[in-house]
Amino acid sequence: MKVVFGPVxxxxxxxxxxxxxxxxxxxxxxxxxxCELEAKKAQEKQDEIVEVAQIISEVQMxxxxxxxxxxxxxxxxxxxxxxPHLDELINSLRQIVKNKKLLIxxxxxxxxxxxxxxxLLKLDVVKFSLDSAISKTFYRIDRALKNINLELMIQKMxxxxxxxxxxxxxxxxxxxxxxxxEEEFIALNNALATISPTRIDLSTIDRPPSYPVKSxxxxxxxxxxxxxTCAPVFLAKRNYKEQKLDLNxxxxxxxxxxxxxxxxxxxxxFNESSKILLQELIQKNEVKIIDLAGVRFxxx
Ligand code: SF4
Numbered sequence: 001m002k003v004v005f006g007p008v009x010x011x012x013x014x015x016x017x018x019x020x021x022x023x024x025x026x027x028x029x030x031x032x033x034x035c036e037l038e039a040k041k042a043q044e045k046q047d048e049i050v051e052v053a054q055i056i057s058e059v060q061m062x063x064x065x066x067x068x069x070x071x072x073x074x075x076x077x078x079x080x081x082x083x084p085h086l087d088e089l090i091n092s093l094r095q096i097v098k099n100k101k102l103l104i105x106x107x108x109x110x111x112x113x114x115x116x117x118x119x120l121l122k123l124d125v126v127k128f129s130l131d132s133a134i135s136k137t138f139y140r141i142d143r144a145l146k147n148i149n150l151e152l153m154i155q156k157m158x159x160x161x162x163x164x165x166x167x168x169x170x171x172x173x174x175x176x177x178x179x180x181x182e183e184e185f186i187a188l189n190n191a192l193a194t195i196s197p198t199r200i201d202l203s204t205i206d207r208p209p210s211y212p213v214k215s216x217x218x219x220x221x222x223x224x225x226x227x228x229t230c231a232p233v234f235l236a237k238r239n240y241k242e243q244k245l246d247l248n249x250x251x252x253x254x255x256x257x258x259x260x261x262x263x264x265x266x267x268x269x270f271n272e273s274s275k276i277l278l279q280e281l282i283q284k285n286e287v288k289i290i291d292l293a294g295v296r297f298x299x300x
């Protein structure tokens with residue numbers, strides 16, 4: 001089975017060439033209610049394993065064709081960190097894709113295994129999920145194996161961030177009537193503050209889920225995003241219906257000081273004169289452009 005796919009373009013990670021570490025079937029230690037794959041009992045280990053040599057050969061062939069991409073993304077039908085040869089694979093990929101960023105899209109459980117924890121430190125960007133910081137909700141949404149301890153996982157994520165030289169992105173997926181309330185978001189904000197990620201991505205269900213759960217509307221998602229104050233938040237999909245912002249210099253600086261804004265948000269929410277003013281402030285170095293794991297933000 002082919003393991004390399006793409007490249008695909010995404011707002012979150014630019015142009016990315018994917019590696020599917022479980023191409024033949026779903027192998028995951030979660031069974032999330034929102035998973036776009038079929039519902040399946042969570043498992044601790046992979047039982048169908050792709051050879052490292054096959055992956056390297058496919059990546060090499062893609063590179064030989066001169067296909068352009070920014071990120072080489074470790075992903076899976078399931079949890080990519082369950083791949084038993086992860087360390088060997090990362091070391092080998094480093095040798096052949098020297099000028100590309102290596103990224104993993106993990107559900108976060110990799111931090112609970114000391115070997116995987118160490119392997120992930122070798123990557124450029126790591127994305128972990130955290131759908132709830134409240135145990136009961138976490139198990140209801142992610143249906144994780146019972147030996148996965150949420151509190152310990154959050155602690156280990158925080159420890160990972162202190163050792164990691166790359167960018168750590170945290171992702172929250174919001175499910176209607178499960179984690180779409182203030183109590184959940186206050187708990188998430190507190191947990192995320194201890195982790196101190198580079199960026200937080202917030203989204204809701206946008207593909208048919210494996211269990212009968214529903215998404216929330218974009219306005220509610222935007223309101224909930226305001227409760228996350230510990231790091232810049234990126235909403236990958238947002239319907240910009242509100243009136244455009246008309247800011248003077250003081251207001252603009254205060255706005256971008258309180259909360260860094262993504263380039264996409266600024267494009268859609270600033271009126272023309274605010275955008276011109278922003279460019280002037282960038283020239284004067286009063287506003288900085290920061291690249292947070294592939295997404296551009298403005299910060300005063
Ligand atoms: S962690 Fe990902 S692959 Fe695993 S069940 Fe959840 S959504 Fe599906």
